[in-house]
Amino acid sequence: MTSQRYLCTAATVLAVSISLTACETAPVTGRxxxxxxxEDQAVAMGADAFRQIRSKTPVSKDTRLNRMVERVGRRIVKVAQGPGYNWSFTVFQDESPNAFALPGGKVGVNTGMFKVAKTESQLAAVIAHEIAHAVARHSSERLSRQIALQGGLAVAGAASQTAAQYSQILAQAATLGVVLPFTRTQEAEADEIGVIYMARAGYDPRAAIKLWQNFARQGGDRPPEFLSTHPSPDNRIKRLQQIMPKALEIYRRNRR
Ligand SMILES: [Zn+2]
Structure with missing residues (x-):
């Protein structure tokens, strides 16, 4: 039994005891x-994280960048098989090339990202990748793994875990913050979902490869979201090339 299957089984025991569904399917990949x-808790945590970011980082007043991020973001969320999030897009005045999309639909792009994403299609690659993380609920998945490891496995042995104890586990997980680093599997998945969303929205998916080439050229200056658990740009580009024929086929039908 794989660890994922085992976790799902153990978690189902926990979930049944408190009437929740435990196993879901990621969009595009079906993982x-x-x-x-x-979900409402994840959305609340996303809103909280966004408030914290906004209190620390000034919002950019650059009209051109704001319009571009808004335009690209709207095109991507229109084709994403999303939860009914209330999406919003903010450009932050911050020179590190970073971006994020939080549970609930708050999307942020730093001004520094435009040093790497040099065209609108490359920006679409960034935003589509981040939106893919949010739509596939990768933050919730990371937290759930922790919840399962801390509580679910114990429950499998002692079926009398109460909802109160479960809430306690959730609260502990919440203190870790909603912006946990993603796993390699999740990164690969966000890349795959991202290029499919780009193609559906009428952006050339090959711009994702160009974006990673730009990052590779930048060397050590990769942003935190794109750094910790992320595969090297070379591996990433290889994988993107493998899914490119499928993405290009979709792009050709939706090209503007
Ligand atoms: Zn990512």
Whole structure:
């Protein structure tokens, strides 16, 4: 039994005891996911994280960049098989080339990202990748894994875990913050979902490869979201090339 299957089984025991669904399916890839965190809680945590970011980082007043991020973001969310998020797009005045999309639909792009994403299609690659993380509920999945490891496995042995104890586990997980580093599997998945979203929205998916080439040229200056658990740009580009024929076929139908 794979660890994911085992976690799903153990988590189902926990979930049944508190009436929650545990296993879901990621969009585009169809990967089996363990999601224990209730969606409304993830959305609340996303809103909280966004408030914290906004209190620390000034919003950019550059009209051209704001318009571009808004335009690209709207095109991507229109074709994403998203939860009914209330999407919003903010450009932050910050020279590190970073971007994020939080549970609930708050999307942020730093001004520094435009040093790497040099065209609108390359920006679409960034935003589509981040939106893919949000739509596939990768933050909730990471937290759920922790919840399962801390509580679910114990429950499998002692079926009398109460909802109160479960809430306690959730609260502990919440203190870790909603912006946990993603796993390599999740990164690969966000790349795959991202290029499919780009293609559906009428952006040339090959711009994703160009974006990673730009990052590779930048060397050590990769942003945190794109750094910690992320595969090297070379591996990433190889994988993107493998899924490119499928993405190009979709792009040719949706090209503007
Ligand atoms: Zn990522």
């Amino acid at each position: 089996n996911q363990l999601i224990l965190l209730p």
